[in-house]
Amino acid sequence: MNHYPASIKNVIRHLNKLPGIGLKTAERLAMHLLSAPEPDVFELSRSIGELKKSIRLCSHCFALSDGDLCRICGNPSRDHSLLCVVENQADMVAIENAGAYTGVYHILQGLLSPMDNVGPDDIRIKELIAKIEKGNIAEVIIATGTNVEGEATASYISDCLARFSISITRIASGVPMGGELKYVDQVTLKKAMEARHAV
């Protein structure tokens, strides 16, 4: 590292701060950038520089967006009476990639976690309630994760929404598709047995 000129060392140091990029990888990437075509390197630099400037949160669902409304909230062909509550953008993208959902989202931007001092006021629960108070929502699907924080948040949200005459559902949990029973953990198997259904 000390044997590189300062501008290469700079790139290596900054790449090395990224998650999963060690010193060797950062060196390899910097060497690649040195020999890559000038416009490609410029575009990479520019796109990273622009990232924070042009990104804001959708005023409706709090997804990352480059306009006031994200593509999903701004799409009239989505079902705006069906609302899926997720923890973050990545979970929303995962559901979109599954391709089985045509409603809109509400992104909590976190989960309740008393251990980390995250309470109901620190995530977007107030905004969720306000959205339902306006009417127009027929069903809320709570799609937080199935870990402790996800379950606690789901349970808190369903309590908050109990007073509305809408249907509140939770995504199913059970044995993952393609999974062999012997490799599935006990808690998941117990859940799967409890949630068994007629075929």
Place this chain on the structure above:
Amino acid sequence: MNHYPASIKNVIRHLNKLPGIGLKTAERLAMHLLSAPEPDVFELSRSIGELKKSIRLCSHCFALSDGDLCRICGNPSRDHSLLCVVENQADMVAIENAGAYTGVYHILQGLLSPMDNVGPDDIRIKELIAKIEKGNIAEVIIATGTNVEGEATASYISDCLARFSISITRIASGVPMGGELKYVDQVTLKKAMEARHAV
């Protein structure tokens, strides 16, 4: 990927062009950059943007440098009569990291490879000969790799330099340190047997 706003998609697309960075990793890095402190992201962008602008080749050894002379050529405490010939910057850095060399370098910027149409005029052999014609060099260590191109280049260079009254040496090849003989390939073992020395 289609479920991200354009500016995130841009970053993902450009990161994904880097070697060893797949789509999933590029997505993960872009998400990290979104939540990273603004100055860090700006510095990363700036350092990549500056990389190509400020880097040039050392006029003496052709290493990457940010001045006319690289740190090694500009260092009066290095032994300027000892010249190590390497293929590229990475090989030079590897030798520097080994910490056993106090001379200067000559970077060929490639190896002879007739299959890829790389001949003696395409790499810095003329410049090497010109450097030795000036005098002042006592020993040339040929430290190209031990693959076909590396060996061919080493042999070509030693032929070119035969007319000078300087010592021309080649780095030793043999069993790597810490290696078990049973895992060493036949050619390396043959070389190691031939180059055996008295203990």
